[in-house]
Amino acid sequence: MVPPLFGVQHFSNRLVINRSWEQEFRAEKVLAATRVLLAAAWFVAALAAPCLAQEVHPIPLTVLPWNGHKAAVSLTFDDALPSHLDVAMPELQKRGLHATFFVVIAKLQRLDEWKKLPSEAQEIGNHSVSHARPAGMAPEQEGTEVEDATHFLQGNLGVRARTFAYPYSEITPGLKDWVSRFCFAARTGFTGNYYLAPDSTPDWYAIPGQLAKTQTPLSEYQGWVDKDVAAGTWTVFQIHGIGEARVGYEPIAPQTFTALLDYLKAKQAEGLWVASFGEVAGYWRAQKIFEGGKLVTQAQGAVMRWDVPPQFPNGIVLKVKAPAYLRLYQGGRQLAADNGVYSVALDAKALTLVLGESDGK
Secondary structure, three states: OOOOOOHHOOOOOOOOOOOHHHHHHHHHHHHHHHHHHHHHHHHHHHOOOOOOOHOOOOOOOEEEEHHHHHEEEEEEEOOOOHHHHHHHHHHHHHHHOOOOEEEHHOOOOHHHHOOOOHHHEEEEOOOOOOOHHHHOOHHHHHHHHHHHHHHHHHHHHHHOOOOEOOOHHHOOOOHHHHHHHHEEEEEEOOOOOOEOOOOOOOOOOOOOOOOOOOOOHHHHHHHHHHHHHHOEEEEEEEEOOOHHHOOOOOOHHHHHHHHHHHHHHHHHHOOEEEOHHHHHHHHHHHHHHHHOOEEEEEOOOOEEOOOOOOOOOOEEEEEEEOOOEEEEEEEOOEOOEEEEEEEEEEHOEEEEEOOOOOOOO
């Protein structure tokens, strides 16, 4: 949430005690109207005095976290294994769930099948060319592992990979620098906290992932999900093989995997957002970009402006709540609210705010 409007404080809803409920209701209605008038008065004062606007906080625009959901989970699959095409993809599609596949170029086979993933709303991410250990890479290899993999995916799969997973979950300063040149977010292993709150500020190039293991029971995976939903956070699963040991590192049983998908699907009814790593990271980072925007006052109102990193994905739309005394515009067009929530395009890099009752319901 952007800081409160120009220092206007929120007063208690309870004005008196021992009144009838009708009196309390009327009092609260008057108080609500007073709040709007006070906030609008501050906004008008800021517009009339630009010097004042520079000394006070921006207006209260609230970005709904996790795309309007209570919590978020991302499933990620490493190494471009056959079981990802044979098991993971069909089971995800059956349930309408989306995930991220971090592919190693040297391990890629069945290219025609991998090409279909983006059209099925599944994300393909960069997991390096060779899956070499980062700690043993020479500086020139660090660049090759990221850049060459990026170009290969673009040229052969038609995918502009904007997310990365570090081989062996190892990060070196040089590799991280190269990743930041081509991607906007990256996943690693354990970094101290698997449950990321929307009001925290993460290292976008070291998002932790919880490692799925062969001996981990379904109940433990369900516990990860339950903890995530209860906390209103984002957690990431890191999965390798599905099936026999020969199909990947720490493979999980197919029945465990499908039961986990069923559990995630059921949790959507409780407000869980099951989306790819890039989709969740993109929305969350877009929220931070928007909240860091600058308010510029103009004669007709005010404009919020923000910058978007060059490697950031296009098309991200934020769900934003605004006070009833404001109208919102982008590209010269007034935005319509859906139950008080506006769809704000990050690509526009600006949002115009004008005094006047919104048309939102």
